[in-house]
Amino acid sequence: MSIFSNPEFDNHESVYAFTDPKSLMRCFIAVHNTKMGPASGGTRFWNYADDEEALSDALRLSKAMSYKNALAGIPLGGGKGVIIKPKEPFDRKNLFTAYGKAIDKVGGKYITAEDVGVSPDDMATIKTETDFVAGLEVGISASGDPSPHTADGILRGMEEAVKYKLGVEGLGGITVAIQGLGHVGYDLARRLHRVGAHLIVSDINKCLTKKAEQELDATVVSINEIHAQEADIFSPCALGGSINPDTLPDIEAYIIAGAANNQLSDSSIGIKLLKKNILHCPDYIINAGGIINVASEISGHYDRSWVSDKIDNIRRNLKEVFKQSELSKTPTNEVADNMARKLLGR
Numbered sequence: 001m002s003i004f005s006n007p008e009f010d011n012h013e014s015v016y017a018f019t020d021p022k023s024l025m026r027c028f029i030a031v032h033n034t035k036m037g038p039a040s041g042g043t044r045f046w047n048y049a050d051d052e053e054a055l056s057d058a059l060r061l062s063k064a065m066s067y068k069n070a071l072a073g074i075p076l077g078g079g080k081g082v083i084i085k086p087k088e089p090f091d092r093k094n095l096f097t098a099y100g101k102a103i104d105k106v107g108g109k110y111i112t113a114e115d116v117g118v119s120p121d122d123m124a125t126i127k128t129e130t131d132f133v134a135g136l137e138v139g140i141s142a143s144g145d146p147s148p149h150t151a152d153g154i155l156r157g158m159e160e161a162v163k164y165k166l167g168v169e170g171l172g173g174i175t176v177a178i179q180g181l182g183h184v185g186y187d188l189a190r191r192l193h194r195v196g197a198h199l200i201v202s203d204i205n206k207c208l209t210k211k212a213e214q215e216l217d218a219t220v221v222s223i224n225e226i227h228a229q230e231a232d233i234f235s236p237c238a239l240g241g242s243i244n245p246d247t248l249p250d251i252e253a254y255i256i257a258g259a260a261n262n263q264l265s266d267s268s269i270g271i272k273l274l275k276k277n278i279l280h281c282p283d284y285i286i287n288a289g290g291i292i293n294v295a296s297e298i299s300g301h302y303d304r305s306w307v308s309d310k311i312d313n314i315r316r317n318l319k320e321v322f323k324q325s326e327l328s329k330t331p332t333n334e335v336a337d338n339m340a341r342k343l344l345g346r
Contacts, residue, residue, distance in 0.1 A: 003015050003055065003059075006052075006055060006056060006059060007056070008055075008056045008059035008060040008063070009059055010032065010059070010063045012030055012031060012032050012033075012059060012062065012063075013031045013032065013033060013034060013039075013109075014030075014031045014109065015028065015029070015030045015031070015055075015058070015059070016028065016029040016030075016031075016102070016105075016106060018098075018099075018102035018105070020095075020098035020101075020102075022094070022098075023090065023091065023094040023095045023097070023098040024086040024088065024090045024095060025083065025094075025095045025096075025098040025099050025102070026051075026083070026084045026086075027043075027081060027082060027083045027084065027099055027102060028054055028055050028058040028081070028082050029058070029079065029080070029081045029102065029103070029106055029110050030058040030059050030061075030062035030079060030080050030081075031062065031077070031078075031079045031106075031109050031110055032059075032062040032063045032065065032066045032077070032078040032079060032080075033066040033077045033078050033344055033346075034077035034109065035070075035077060035344055035345065036066075036069055036070055036074070036075055036076055036077050036343075036344075037069075037074075037075040037076045037077050038076060038077060038079075038108055038109060038110065038111055038132075039062070039065070039066075039076070039077040039078055039079025039109055039110045039111070040065070040069065040076040040077070040078075040079060040110070040111040040112070040113065040134070040291065040294060040295070040298065041061065041062060041065035041078060041079045041080040041081070041110075041112070041113070041115070041291070042080070042081070042112065042113045042114050042115025042116075042118065042135075042290075043080075043081035043082070043083060043099070043112045043113070043114070043115055043118050044057065044061070044080070044081070044082045044083070044115040044116045044117060044118070045082075045083045045085055045115075045116070045117030045118050045122075046082065046083075046084075046085055046116060046117055047085045047087075048082070048084050048085070051084070054082050054084050057080075057082050058080050058081070058082045060240075060262055061080040061082070061261055061262065062078050062079050062080035063078060064078070064261055064262060064283070064284045065077075065078035065079060065080055065284070065291070066078025066340070066344060067284050067336070067337065067340035067341075067344075068284035068285070068287075068288050068291060068340075069288075069291060069295075070340050070343040070344050071284070071285055071288070071317055071336070071339060071340050071343065072288040072291065072292055072295075072310060072313070072314075072317075073310065073313065074291065074292055074295040074310065075295065075299075076111075076291070076294075076295055076298070079109070079110040079111075080115075081099075081103070081110065081112050083095070083099055085117070092122070092125075093125055096122045096125040096126055097125055097126075097128065097129055099126060100125065100126035100127070100128060100129030100130045100133070101129045101130070103126065103129070103130045103132050103133065104129055104130035104131075104132065106132070108132055110132065111132045111133065111134060111298060112126065112132065112133050112134070113133070113134045113135035113146060113290070113291070113294045114135045114145060114146060114147070114183075114290075116182070116239070119145075120135060120136065120137045120144060120145050123135045123136055123137075124136065124137065124138070134294045134297045134298050135294060135297070136297070143293055143294075143296065143297045143302050145183060146289070146290035146291070146293045146294050147182075147183035147184045147187055147290060148187050149289040149290050149292065149293035149307065149311065150184045150187075150259055150287050150288075150289040150290035151184050151187035151188040151191055151259070151289070152191070152289050152311055153286060153287065153288055153289025153290075153292070153311045153314045154184070154188055154235070154257060154258065154259055154286050154287060154289070155171070155188060155191045155192065155195075156311065156312060156314055156315055157257055157281055157285070157286035157314050157315065157318050158171060158174075158176070158192075158233060158235075158255070158257050158281075158286075159171060159315070160314075160315040160318050160319055161233070161255045161257050161279055161281055161318065161322075162174055162232065162233070162255065164279070164318075164319065164322050165254055165255055165279045166232065166254060166255075170195065170196075171192060171195045171196065171197045172195055172196035172197065173196060173197070173198070174197045174198070174232045174233065175197070175198040175199075175200065175229075175230070175231040175232050175233070176192055176197050176198070176199055176200070176231060176232065176233045176234075176235055177200040177201075177202075177221075177226050177227070177229040177231040177233070177234050177235060177253065178192075178199060178200070178201045178202075178226075178235045178237055178258075179202055179223070179226045179227065179234070179235065179236045179237055179238050179242060179258070179260075180202075180203055180236070180237035180238030180239075180259075180260070181201055181202075181203040181205065181208040181209065181212060181237070182203075182237065182238070184237055184259040184287075184290075185201075185203070185235075185237030185238070185259060186208060186211075186212065188235065188237065188259065189201060189212055189216055189218065190215075190216065193215075193216040193217070193218075198219075199212065199216055199217070199218035199219065200218065200219045200220075200221055200226065200229045200231055201213075201218045201219070201220055201221075201226070202220065202221050202222060202223045202225070202226035203223070203238075204223060227242065227243075227247045227250060227251055228247075228250035228251065228252065229252065229253075230252050231252065231253045232253060232254055232255060233253055233254070233255045233256070233257055234251055234253035234255070234256050234257075234258070235256075235257055235258035235259075236256070236258035236259070236260040236263045236283075237258045237259040237260055238260055239260060240260055240261050240262030240263060240265075241262060241263070241264075241265040242260060242263055243256065243263050243264050243265065243269055243273070243280075244264075244265035244269065245265070245269075248269060248272055248273070248276075251276070251278065253278065254277075254278065254279060255278070255279045255280075255281070256273070256278060256279070256280045256281065257281040257286055258281075258283065258286075258287075259283075259287045260283060260287075261283055261284070261287070262283065263280075263283045264280075264333060267331075267333060267334065267337075269333075270331030270332065270333035270334060271331050273331065273332075274325070274329070274330075274331045274332075279322065279332070280331070280332045280333060281318055281332070282318075282321060282332055282333050282335075282336035284336070284340075285314060285317050285318055285321065285336055286314060286318065288311075288314060289311045289314070292307055292310045292311055293307050295310075317339075320339075321335045321336050321339070324339075
């Protein structure tokens, strides 16, 4: 396994690998860029097929965090932690205690928060070993799970997208197909239901889809069919790569806007979306609400008003990307990348 020859390596400043045999903790922490401040991004706890897949995920996600934080206008660089979920039985508290020790050894170059598979309780465990953690439930500046703020930003971004693409004000009557009902996906579904949107949902967890059906009057479809629904918006809120050569031909939505990171399986998909006249909201712009909230917590003086104002800037950023894409006939993902690289001096 080579870091430098990995296709996802992008001149990262540093990449760390830590193991703790006793707790079965194995992780990678990737620091992509610290020009804007210490690197920050959530930690992902996942069933990776092998070490190479985990490393690639850390590299890819940390780069996206650099771009996300730069365009969000917050004083943080880009980093990401991934923990390889053990295949054998393990003690969760011991594992995250060991991970907290690993973060502390990075010496403040990386500050973590929640991501897929990680909870506020896990953050509290990490906190026992390091101060370089956010997304806490308790503390002077604690703001809790950042997921609701991510969902808030996506809702605002959707409003901007339907206004630009469909000439519609608000999301009342809009049909949204949500792929994944995790912390962000379900919160987003609630918000959409509240403003009068029609919901089509899927998730591997049948309890969550049943709950959405009962609470939110959602239509439930299989995870293999959600991308192909006749909806105004397709909202990927699970893992990355859901928009790929296999799913792209079946997408009927006018807009793609969701919480998942790295929604496009590769950058060339953006060109194909442009040719299909589908408006793609770059994921690291529209899903920035959570890290914006984390940034305020990290500052030591949590300011709810500052967070809300920064989240509302998601609208401005998306509008600028849409305009530049239309004028230059360039895919929105490429426009966003160019904007972020300019800010980072890359």
